[in-house]
Amino acid sequence: MALDKAQYKDREFLAVIGDEDSVTGILLAGVGHVTDPPDSQKNYLVVDQKTEDSTIEGAFEAFTTERKDIAIVLINQHIADRIRTKVDGFSAAFPSVLEIPSKDHPYDPEKDSVMKRVRKLFGE
Amino acid sequence: MSGKDREPVFPTRQALGIMKSKLKGAQVGHDLLKRKSEALTKRFREITKRIDDAKRKMGRVMQIAAFSLAEVTYAVGNNSIAYQITETARQAKFRVRTKQENVSGVFLPAFESFQVEGASEFGMTGLGKGGQQVQKCRETYTRAVETLVELASLQTAFVILDEVIKVVNRRVNAIEHVIIPRTENTIKYINSELDELDREEFFRLKKVKGVKEKVQAEEEAERQKKKKSSSDKENEEEAESKNVLGDEGDEDVIF
Amino acid sequence: MAEGMFYNATNGYVEGIVRGYRSALLTGQNYGNLTQCETIDDVKLQLGPAYGDYLASLPPNPSTSTLADKTLDKLVAEFRYIQANATGSLSKFMEYLTYAYMIDNVALLITGTLHERDTKELLERCHPLGWFETMPVLCVATNIEELYNSVLIETPLAPYFKGSISHHDLDELNIEIIRNTLYKNYLEDFHRFVNEEPGIKGTPTQTVMSEVLEFEADRRSINITINSFGTELSKQDRKKLYPNFGRLHPEGTLMLSRAEDVEGVRIAVDGVHDYRTMLDQTGMGGGGLGNQSGGIGGDEGKSLEDLFYQKEMEICKLAFTYQFTHAVVYAWVKLREQEIRNITWISECIAQNQKDRVNNFISVF
Numbered sequence: 111m112a113l114d115k116a117q118y119k120d121r122e123f124l125a126v127i128g129d130e131d132s133v134t135g136i137l138l139a140g141v142g143h144v145t146d147p148p149d150s151q152k153n154y155l156v157v158d159q160k161t162e163d164s165t166i167e168g169a170f171e172a173f174t175t176e177r178k179d180i181a182i183v184l185i186n187q188h189i190a191d192r193i194r195t196k197v198d199g200f201s202a203a204f205p206s207v208l209e210i211p212s213k214d215h216p217y218d219p220e221k222d223s224v225m226k227r228v229r230k231l232f233g234e
Numbered sequence: 235m236s237g238k239d240r241e242p243v244f245p246t247r248q249a250l251g252i253m254k255s256k257l258k259g260a261q262v263g264h265d266l267l268k269r270k271s272e273a274l275t276k277r278f279r280e281i282t283k284r285i286d287d288a289k290r291k292m293g294r295v296m297q298i299a300a301f302s303l304a305e306v307t308y309a310v311g312n313n314s315i316a317y318q319i320t321e322t323a324r325q326a327k328f329r330v331r332t333k334q335e336n337v338s339g340v341f342l343p344a345f346e347s348f349q350v351e352g353a354s355e356f357g358m359t360g361l362g363k364g365g366q367q368v369q370k371c372r373e374t375y376t377r378a379v380e381t382l383v384e385l386a387s388l389q390t391a392f393v394i395l396d397e398v399i400k401v402v403n404r405r406v407n408a409i410e411h412v413i414i415p416r417t418e419n420t421i422k423y424i425n426s427e428l429d430e431l432d433r434e435e436f437f438r439l440k441k442v443k444g445v446k447e448k449v450q451a452e453e454e455a456e457r458q459k460k461k462k463s464s465s466d467k468e469n470e471e472e473a474e475s476k477n478v479l480g481d482e483g484d485e486d487v488i489f
Numbered sequence: 490m491a492e493g494m495f496y497n498a499t500n501g502y503v504e505g506i507v508r509g510y511r512s513a514l515l516t517g518q519n520y521g522n523l524t525q526c527e528t529i530d531d532v533k534l535q536l537g538p539a540y541g542d543y544l545a546s547l548p549p550n551p552s553t554s555t556l557a558d559k560t561l562d563k564l565v566a567e568f569r570y571i572q573a574n575a576t577g578s579l580s581k582f583m584e585y586l587t588y589a590y591m592i593d594n595v596a597l598l599i600t601g602t603l604h605e606r607d608t609k610e611l612l613e614r615c616h617p618l619g620w621f622e623t624m625p626v627l628c629v630a631t632n633i634e635e636l637y638n639s640v641l642i643e644t645p646l647a648p649y650f651k652g653s654i655s656h657h658d659l660d661e662l663n664i665e666i667i668r669n670t671l672y673k674n675y676l677e678d679f680h681r682f683v684n685e686e687p688g689i690k691g692t693p694t695q696t697v698m699s700e701v702l703e704f705e706a707d708r709r710s711i712n713i714t715i716n717s718f719g720t721e722l723s724k725q726d727r728k729k730l731y732p733n734f735g736r737l738h739p740e741g742t743l744m745l746s747r748a749e750d751v752e753g754v755r756i757a758v759d760g761v762h763d764y765r766t767m768l769d770q771t772g773m774g775g776g777g778l779g780n781q782s783g784g785i786g787g788d789e790g791k792s793l794e795d796l797f798y799q800k801e802m803e804i805c806k807l808a809f810t811y812q813f814t815h816a817v818v819y820a821w822v823k824l825r826e827q828e829i830r831n832i833t834w835i836s837e838c839i840a841q842n843q844k845d846r847v848n849n850f851i852s853v854f
Contacts, residue, residue, distance in 0.1 A: 121330075121332065122326075122329040122330055122331060123326050123329060123330075124326075124328070124329075124330065124379070124382075124383075130316050130320070131300060131303055131316065132296075132300070133320055134303060134315075134316040134319050134320060135299055135300065135302075135303045135371065135375040135378070136375060136378075136379055137319050137320060137323050138303075138319055138368070138371055138372045138375050139328050139372060139375040139376040139378070139379045140326065140327030140328035140349070140350075140372075140376065141323075141326055141327075141328045141379060142319075142320075142323025142324070142326060143323065143324070143325060143326035144323060144324055144325075152323075153326070154320070154323070156320055181330045181332065181345055181386070182330065182345065182382070182383065182386040184382060201393065202393070203343070203390050203393045203394045203397070204343075204390070206345075206386040206387075206389050206390040206393070207389075208382055208385060208386050208389060210292065210296055210382065211292070211293050211296045211297070212296075212300070213300040213303075213304075213840070213841060214552055214840065216293065216297070217289070217290075217292065217293035217296070219286075219289055219290070222289065224285065224389055224392065224393075225285075225286075225289065227392075227396070228282050228285060228286065228392075297841060297842075297843075300841060301837070301841050301843050301846075304553075304833075304834070304837040304838075304841065307833065307837075308830050308833065308834045308837075309792075309794045309795075317597060317600070317601075317614055318596075318597065318600055318664065321600045321601065321603075321604050322600065322664065359665060360665075360716065361665040361666075361668075361669055361712070361713050361716050361717065361722075361730075362665075362668065362669045362672055362709050362712055362713055362716075362730075363709075363712060363794070364794060365712060365713075365715070365716025366712075366715065366716060366792060366793065366794060367792070367794060369716070
């Protein structure tokens with residue numbers, strides 16, 4: 111079963127949804143990208159307490175389904191929790207959605223949607 | 235599987251031949267797919283284990299990275315730097331490319347990170363104060379993101395393998411529980427039909443033989459009859475002659 | 490000592506208050522207690538006596554940044570109080586103190602305007618000490634030219650823009666260069682102010698502040714040089730960012746401008762004992778930048794930044810040994826900033842469970 115090459119050959123960016131510190135750090139590594147004007151799409155979203163869940167969902171949607179140039183979506187676990195149904199519902203191979211810990215929220219494998227699948231498969 | 239389930243074929247010897255080769259093909263295919271599925275599952279388990287480890291490792295790596303950001307905040311003295319960084323991002327320097335790895339005929343993508351040539355956008359961040367920490371933090375985060383990319387590769391492989399294994403297992407099961415029994419059923423059916431035909435043929439032959447025998451018998455009887463009538467005459471003649479010769483036809487004389 | 494006779498008449502009250510604030514700064518023992526804390530709540534509790542009401546509104550287990558914001562609030566409130574009571578040259582002196590924060594705010598606003606951000610959000614992020622009246626107006630500007638022509642001119646920072654940065658530069662130059670150019674102009678202006686202002690000239694303020702500002706100038710020069718290695722900043726541009734005074738000026742800065750690596754910096758600062766020992770302590774000479782502190786595993790020696798902070802704190806501490814001087818205000822602000830950084834650091838270490846690094850703060854008293 112060969113994969114359709116067009117599915118991933120243009121995917122070369124990472125996207126981040128996270129709190130300010132996580133986004134800052136990851137952007138510092140040189141991940142940040144803003145597409146050319148006029149649409150100027152960013153590949154990151156800074157989330158704080160004031161950010162609406164719908165905004166997060168919108169960004170998640172945009173990174174996972176609309177944009178075809180993103181290979182990996184990094185999302186803080188505590189933010190993924192806020193849109194858990196959406197994250198759990200996403201099962202495509204591309205882009206790869208990765209839940210990462212944040213400064214204030216250590217990583218909890220119990221909540222990770224992929225880890226859930228792993229455990230389900232091994233019947234634990 | 236109900237015994238009635240079979241392929242719509244005419245029970246001919248030719249169809250039987252086709253079915254037999256089909257059954258053989260299905261069995262070979264089943265073995266091969268089963269082996270493939272086993273190989274993939276093995277790989278899958280490996281990957282799952284690695285994901286488990288990598289996720290835990292990620293926890294640590296990200297913690298270290300987050301801490302280096304804390305050092306930056308300490309050195310710079312305020313957190314406006316975060317804003318500056320999120321605002322000055324323009325072109326991604328850190329990108330990934332995807333290559334393929336072949337595992338038992340399945341192409342698994344693997345992400346590979348690479349740096350686009352050119353100076354970093356954040357090279358001058360914290361020029362007057364905290365620059366060294368910023369650069370160090372940048373390195374730490376670059377390493378952290380590399381780990382994340384690795385993990386993402388594993389995870390994608392996981393998702394794809396999961397899918398592929400499901401498909402392969404479905405095929406294995408389909409062959410094992412549908413195609414093979416059905417083909418076997420068909421063969422059984424054809425065989426039974428052929429047997430039936432054989433029996434019918436036998437019976438028919440028997441019948442034909444019976445009829446023939448009957449006809450023969452009739453003919454024989456006819457012939458006999460004819461023969462008899464002619465022989466009667468002869469008999470008469472014979473009788474006469476017999477009588478002449480002897481007295482068998484005569485009743486015993488009771489004295 | 491004529492100034493001693495009249496200083497108290499005008500500024501005595503403020504000086505008294507500041508000295509009072511100074512004694513309220515956390516001591517080594519307080520820090521010792523803080524480092525023993527297990528949770529942020531404990532930290533909050535330990536800070537109770539010093540910060541009192543300011544921390545009361547915090548939710549249980551606050552994030553380190555909100556904690557830091559609250560501690561900053563206290564500094565700001567106290568600063569405002571002193572500023573309100575300051576008169577004459579002290580009032581002007583305190584304005585100068587706020588300019589440094591204004592530069593950061595302006596840099597922030599320029600970045601925001603360049604990228605068409607929501608300006609209300611920007612204002613929230615500005616440092617409260619660097620607040621100036623016309624700042625909200627900055628946000629009205631939608632493009633750089635407008636920002637430059639109508640708004641920046643109105644700010645107290647206008648003289649620092651004048652002559653060194655045109656509105657084209659705002660668009661093209663890296664924001665860090667703008668920031669550092671402004672800072673250089675500011676330091677030079679401040680230096681001129683403490684040396685020429687009639688109310689300050691010839692007083693201990695001049696002595697102490699000159700030392701402080703010279704140190705600040707040298708620190709910036711050295712930092713800029715080291716941080717510019719490996720970036721696109723050319724040597725000429727780099728030279729423009731060095732303040733034109735300081736203990737390294739002019740020979741040292743000239744050599745700094747020619748330095749190509751850490752070794753070059755070392756040679757440049759060789760003439761000044763303090764800086765030379767600092768560079769030696771960091772072990773930076775041969776090994777390059779790679780082996781500074783703060784790495785993941787090995788933590789040998791402190792980073793240059795840490796040493797600079799330490800030196801700055803020493804100078805500030807010494808400033809309190811002088812009497813009848815505005816410098817105590819400066820020193821107090823810097824000490825409080827360091828304290829806030831220390832608290833942030835300690836709570837960060839506790840929050841992230843990195844207790845082995847927790848003692849990496851600078852305790853002054």
